[in-house]
Amino acid sequence: MSSSRIWTAAMLVIGDEILSGRTQDKNVAALAKWLNVQGIRLAEVRIVPDVLGEIADAANELRGRNDYLFTTGGIGPTHDDITVDAIAHALGVEVVVHPRARAMLERYYGDKGGLTEARLRMARVPDGGELIENKYSGAPGIRHGSVFIMAGIPHIAAQMMDALTGQLEGGDPVLSESIGCWTPESEVSEILGAAEKAHEDCQIGSYPFFREGRVGANFVVRSTDGDALAACLAELTEKLEAAGHDVTQGGI
Amino acid sequence: MSSSRIWTAAMLVIGDEILSGRTQDKNVAALAKWLNVQGIRLAEVRIVPDVLGEIADAANELRGRNDYLFTTGGIGPTHDDITVDAIAHALGVEVVVHPRARAMLERYYGDKGGLTEARLRMARVPDGGELIENKYSGAPGIRHGSVFIMAGIPHIAAQMMDALTGQLEGGDPVLSESIGCWTPESEVSEILGAAEKAHEDCQIGSYPFFREGRVGANFVVRSTDGDALAACLAELTEKLEAAGHDVTQGGI
Numbered sequence: 001m002s003s004s005r006i007w008t009a010a011m012l013v014i015g016d017e018i019l020s021g022r023t024q025d026k027n028v029a030a031l032a033k034w035l036n037v038q039g040i041r042l043a044e045v046r047i048v049p050d051v052l053g054e055i056a057d058a059a060n061e062l063r064g065r066n067d068y069l070f071t072t073g074g075i076g077p078t079h080d081d082i083t084v085d086a087i088a089h090a091l092g093v094e095v096v097v098h099p100r101a102r103a104m105l106e107r108y109y110g111d112k113g114g115l116t117e118a119r120l121r122m123a124r125v126p127d128g129g130e131l132i133e134n135k136y137s138g139a140p141g142i143r144h145g146s147v148f149i150m151a152g153i154p155h156i157a158a159q160m161m162d163a164l165t166g167q168l169e170g171g172d173p174v175l176s177e178s179i180g181c182w183t184p185e186s187e188v189s190e191i192l193g194a195a196e197k198a199h200e201d202c203q204i205g206s207y208p209f210f211r212e213g214r215v216g217a218n219f220v221v222r223s224t225d226g227d228a229l230a231a232c233l234a235e236l237t238e239k240l241e242a243a244g245h246d247v248t249q250g251g252i
Numbered sequence: 253m254s255s256s257r258i259w260t261a262a263m264l265v266i267g268d269e270i271l272s273g274r275t276q277d278k279n280v281a282a283l284a285k286w287l288n289v290q291g292i293r294l295a296e297v298r299i300v301p302d303v304l305g306e307i308a309d310a311a312n313e314l315r316g317r318n319d320y321l322f323t324t325g326g327i328g329p330t331h332d333d334i335t336v337d338a339i340a341h342a343l344g345v346e347v348v349v350h351p352r353a354r355a356m357l358e359r360y361y362g363d364k365g366g367l368t369e370a371r372l373r374m375a376r377v378p379d380g381g382e383l384i385e386n387k388y389s390g391a392p393g394i395r396h397g398s399v400f401i402m403a404g405i406p407h408i409a410a411q412m413m414d415a416l417t418g419q420l421e422g423g424d425p426v427l428s429e430s431i432g433c434w435t436p437e438s439e440v441s442e443i444l445g446a447a448e449k450a451h452e453d454c455q456i457g458s459y460p461f462f463r464e465g466r467v468g469a470n471f472v473v474r475s476t477d478g479d480a481l482a483a484c485l486a487e488l489t490e491k492l493e494a495a496g497h498d499v500t501q502g503g504i
Contacts, residue, residue, distance in 0.1 A: 017457055019294045020428070021284030022472060025277070028299065032273030042271045044306075045299035047280065050457075054296075077438035078458040079445035109438075118441035136462070153460065176272070186329035186361075189370035193331035205268055205302075206330040207275070208405065210388070220274060 007170045008043040009035055010062035014073040014083050015152060016050050026154045027072045034161045039170030039224075040068065050074060055086035063090075063146055068168065073152030075139060077118040083149055084142070088126035091144060098125045101140055108138030134159035172224035177233050180252030181245045184208070185217040191239045192219060199232035201225050209252075218251040259422045260295040261287055262314035266325040266335050267404060268302050278406045279324045286413045291422030291476075292320060302326060307338035315342075315398055320420065325404030327391060329370040335401055336394070340378035343396060350377045353392055360390030386411035424476035429485050432504030433497045436460070437469040443491045444471060451484035453477050461504075470503040 011031055017023040025047070032042040043066055048054045055074075063069040074083035088095045101123035106115050122139035125131075132141030132148065134156055141160040142149040150160045181188065185208045196204045202223040209216055219236065223229040237247050263283055269275040277299070284294040295318055300306045307326075315321040326335035340347045353375035358367050374391035377383075384393030384400065386408055393412040394401040402412045433440065437460045448456045454475040461468055471488065475481040489499050 013297075016455065016474075017459055017472070018280065019284055019297070020426070020457075020472075020474065021281045021288065021294070022428075022457070023459070024281045028270065029273045029276045032271055036273065042273070043301065045265075045271070045297075047297035049295065076458070076460060078441040079448060080457055112436070113439065116438065119438040121441075122438075153462075155462075174272070176274075184364070186368065186371040186374075187365065189330040189373075196331060203268065205272075205274075205332055206328070207269055208328060210405075210407075220269070220272075222268075222272065 005171050007040045007068075008066045009040050009068040009070060010043055010066040011045045012055070012058055012062060012069065012071045013045065013047040014050065014055055014071055014086075015047075016080070018047050018073075019049055027150075027152070027157050030154060030158060031070055031072075031161065034165075035170075036174045038165070038168050039173045040168065041174065050080045050082060052082050052086045052089060055083065056090040059087055059090040059147070066146075068146050068148065070148045070150060072150050072157055075122065075141070075149060075151055077121050077139075081121065084124050084126060087144065087147060087149060091126050091147070093127040093144075095124050096127045097123050098129065098131060098142075101125065101131055104131075104133075104140060105138045132160045132163050134163065174222055174224055175226055175229050176220055176222045177229060178218050178220045178251030179233065179237060179240075180216060180218040180248045180250075181240060182214055182216040182252070183245050184215045188217075188240060188243065188245065191236070191243060195232060195236045195239065198235065199223075199228060201228040202232040204232070204236070211252075216252055220251075257423050259292045259320075260318045261292050261320040261322060262295060262318040263297045264307070264310055264314060264321065264323045265297065265299040266302065266307055266323055266338075267299075268332070270299050270325075271301055279402075279404070279409050282406060282410060283322055283324075283413065286417075287422075288426045290417070290420050291425045292420065293426065302332045302334060304334050304338045304341060307335065308342040311339055311342040311399070320398050320400065322400045322402060324402050324409055327374065327393070327401060327403055329373045329391075333373065336376050336378060339394075339396065339399060339401060343378050343399070345379040345396075347376050348379045349375050350381065350383060353377065353383055356383075356385075356392060357390045384412045384415050386415065426474055426476055427478055427481050428472055428474045429481060430470050430472045430503030431485065431489060431492075432468060432470040432500045432502075433492060434466055434468040434504070435497050436467045440469075440492060440495065440497065443488070443495060447484060447488045447491065450487065451475075451480060453480040454484040456484070456488070463504075468504055472503075 381396040
């Protein structure tokens with residue numbers, strides 16, 4: 001495996017509750033950070049409603065051009081939980097009850113009223129799917145080839161990421177370092193652009209903010225190459241200081 | 253205008269900082285709620301990196317199948333701010349300096365070092381674009397037909413939404429009411445499914461939670477028809493109570 005190969009993932013966030021504004025998504029940022037550590041870049045995200053055709057179409061488009069696809073949401077026991085059906089449709093396979101998922105749910109619900117028909121829905125997987133376990137709920141996530149079906153509730157999704165840590169092939173992790181200045185980004189944009197041009201293994205992001213009535217910006221340098229990152233950061237710091245700006249290492 | 257026509261919007265979130273997990277997006281939820289009040293449904297969202305071709309392709313796909321397209325991010329003065337160029341490319345028009353935007357920036361930066369070349373970037377619009385003003389920064393948003401280019405910083409984006417309130421043609425606003433039960437959603441999923449089937453003008457969402465060591469769920473009924481919503485909510489409440497569940501109006 002070459003270290004220069006870039007591995008990418010797409011994410012499909014499923015749920016009317018996100019599109020209605022009722023729920024503030026937190027899984028995009030969490031998955032993005034976790035993927036960085038796995039050496040996988042989150043390349044694109046889509047948020048779609050609880051509509052089978054839209055979920056399936058988006059899943060096929062996204063998995064076709066990325067190494068991995070992660071979905072969040074829609075794997076509970078209610079009528080609006082249709083992710084498994086939609087992904088099975090996208091993959092062209094049947095939905096089947098996974099025997100181990102069924103056993104897990106039977107154990108989990110044994111003293112909570114037993115395994116009803118609604119709860120049994122959570123043991124359904126696209127045929128060929130493997131389970132991603134989590135300790136917070138009876139319902140597992142599902143892996144089917146390059147597709148990972150995860151919970152929408154952030155702490156359960158995080159458990160599923162934990163379970164997958166180190167299991168996925170990736171490239172070099174993306175490293176990042178921040179510096180900050182109490183200066184409008186518009187005053188230093190030429191310095192930033194020149195530094196990025198001079199260090200082609202690095203990307204520089206500029207993130208302005210208003211705090212305590214003052215204007216400032218953080219500049220984040222990202223690279224998979226630690227030496228290149230250090231060189232870019234040093235040059236950027238030097239140029240900013242030479243232009244009269246105080247630079248805070250680590251960002252403000 | 254028929255009240256049964258459903259108006260839809262798509263949203264395009266632009267920025268490596270969201271895909272890297274560095275920044276937690278807040279604009280999706282804010283735009284979704286604001287659109288609901290305008291009688292416009294947020295139908296889909298995409299998050300793309302700071303890459304001109306990807307922004308332009310997504311913009312064309314999204315505006316082609318929705319009444320409106322809103323973008324957030326990438327309208328500042330630095331090298332990674334390429335939204336205006338990407339949207340102009342998508343629309344097939346030139347990028348021009350808008351005279352009034354230029355005048356606004358000159359006024360804003362008059363006592364802050366003047367209008368540098370970098371700052372002048374923020375006066376650029378796709379040819380034919382009109383300005384969306386905001387009082388927090390010198391840089392305006394841009395409207396070009398059905399496309400709205402807004403800031404990434406949440407409080408500036410919110411100002412731009414304020415400026416647009418009541419300006420967009422929409423349908424009936426979506427109304428919603430919540431009820432909650434301290435019960436696992438898996439115990440009531442049949443009641444929910446039956447209630448949604450019996451009230452076809454309503455959607456019912458089920459949102460489980462774990463709090464204080466207990467399991468519960470909120471059920472949100474949405475409709476553009478207030479009477480239909482009330483009838484659905486009443487029936488759902490009655491069925492849940494008949495099955496032995498305490499119902500909290502307004503949600504938990």
